[in-house]
Amino acid sequence: MSTLLVTGGCGFIGSNFIRHLLATDRAVSVINFDCLTYAGNLANLADVVDHPRYRFVKGDITDREQVRAALRLGVTDVINFAAESHVDRSIQDSGPFVRTNVIGTQVLLDAAREGGVKKYVQVSTDEVYGSLGADGFFTEATPLHPNSPYSASKAGADLLVQAYEHTFGLPAVITRCSNNYGPYQFPEKLIPLFVTNLVRDEPVPVYGDGQQVRDWIHVLDHCTGVEAAWRRGKPGEVYNFGGRCEKTNLDLTLTLLDLLGKPRTLIRYVKDRPGHDRRYAIDCAKAERELGWARQTTFDQGLLETINWYKANATWIAGIKTKDYLTYYENQYDRLQ
Ligand code: NAD
Ligand code: TYD
Numbered sequence: 001m002s003t004l005l006v007t008g009g010c011g012f013i014g015s016n017f018i019r020h021l022l023a024t025d026r027a028v029s030v031i032n033f034d035c036l037t038y039a040g041n042l043a044n045l046a047d048v049v050d051h052p053r054y055r056f057v058k059g060d061i062t063d064r065e066q067v068r069a070a071l072r073l074g075v076t077d078v079i080n081f082a083a084e085s086h087v088d089r090s091i092q093d094s095g096p097f098v099r100t101n102v103i104g105t106q107v108l109l110d111a112a113r114e115g116g117v118k119k120y121v122q123v124s125t126d127e128v129y130g131s132l133g134a135d136g137f138f139t140e141a142t143p144l145h146p147n148s149p150y151s152a153s154k155a156g157a158d159l160l161v162q163a164y165e166h167t168f169g170l171p172a173v174i175t176r177c178s179n180n181y182g183p184y185q186f187p188e189k190l191i192p193l194f195v196t197n198l199v200r201d202e203p204v205p206v207y208g209d210g211q212q213v214r215d216w217i218h219v220l221d222h223c224t225g226v227e228a229a230w231r232r233g234k235p236g237e238v239y240n241f242g243g244r245c246e247k248t249n250l251d252l253t254l255t256l257l258d259l260l261g262k263p264r265t266l267i268r269y270v271k272d273r274p275g276h277d278r279r280y281a282i283d284c285a286k287a288e289r290e291l292g293w294a295r296q297t298t299f300d301q302g303l304l305e306t307i308n309w310y311k312a313n314a315t316w317i318a319g320i321k322t323k324d325y326l327t328y329y330e331n332q333y334d335r336l337q
Contacts, residue, residue, distance in 0.1 A: 243283025
């Protein structure tokens, strides 16, 4: 029997991960440790709240005593999803990013050491590698070159994890995944923002020329990757996960418009995000080879299901506690048209 401390479990990926594990492994109990920032939403796990192997603990990963107390609940393993995760917010104010992503990780690592956990999984991002030109892919050997305060804070956390593994023998692994999409994503991120705007016939803000490339993966495929890294990952190793599905932002926007039957006149080209990374693309051959991981969801199928989920879950969107994402880009970047 394993008892996982899943931090950030009320966010997008953490909530999908918890639902997936509870449904697929009877030998796993989950303690969801989350301080409920603007992105943390108890409604994301409303369907498992009474599950006998699930427990929610409200707590902040930067608070040493709260983290220690949570670990004393019989925790065997830690999966760290908790983070400030939105690049645009990190450009506006990097403070919460350094606090949660770097200091929070350090506090968790110390507690995991003290608690003698069997495995510590750090959920990181491909953004720590920086930006690619037209060719090539990020491998686990690509040097870290973070460009945004968000990715710099995630890279700092990754380096701490590697140092704790090396210095103290903490059995830690790092996962680095490309852009996720799927149900329960906070609607400040491209796909849920654009879908929820378009459903209401509201315009969608495309940054710069829209030619930036992202590699899209369904959130459940990321979750099975994190699970594989937890079960079979070798301490000290990094595992990349990606969708082998590169799209320019403009192509993706046009696909969303077509699938929702909306006119192209709803596109607004706005001033580019400062320091905007041009292209991300992941080589995930190591995870396929060493962890036996494989993606299950094609982009066409997953995107359609995701659109239908947002259409069918208007009350979830209406219940989101802060609405600033609706006008976020207008405050941040000048509109060009
Ligand atoms: P999210 O913003 O949807 O959720 C983050 C969760 O962490 C929220 O529930 C929030 O309340 C919680 N949290 C924040 N600060 C906390 C703190 N100090 N203590 C406890 N809880 C705290 O993020 P997400 O998209 O689900 O991303 C989860 C993880 O996956 C992050 O570490 C992110 O860097 C990584 N990641 C995300 C993507 C993506 O496409 N979304 C891709 C690769 C990696
Ligand atoms: P985002 O979902 O914020 O993820 P990330 O920046 O971590 O990759 O953005 C995905 C891409 O979409 C990124 O290139 C920025 C772009 N983008 C827009 O063009 N308009 C928007 O309103 C948002 C939120 C993102």
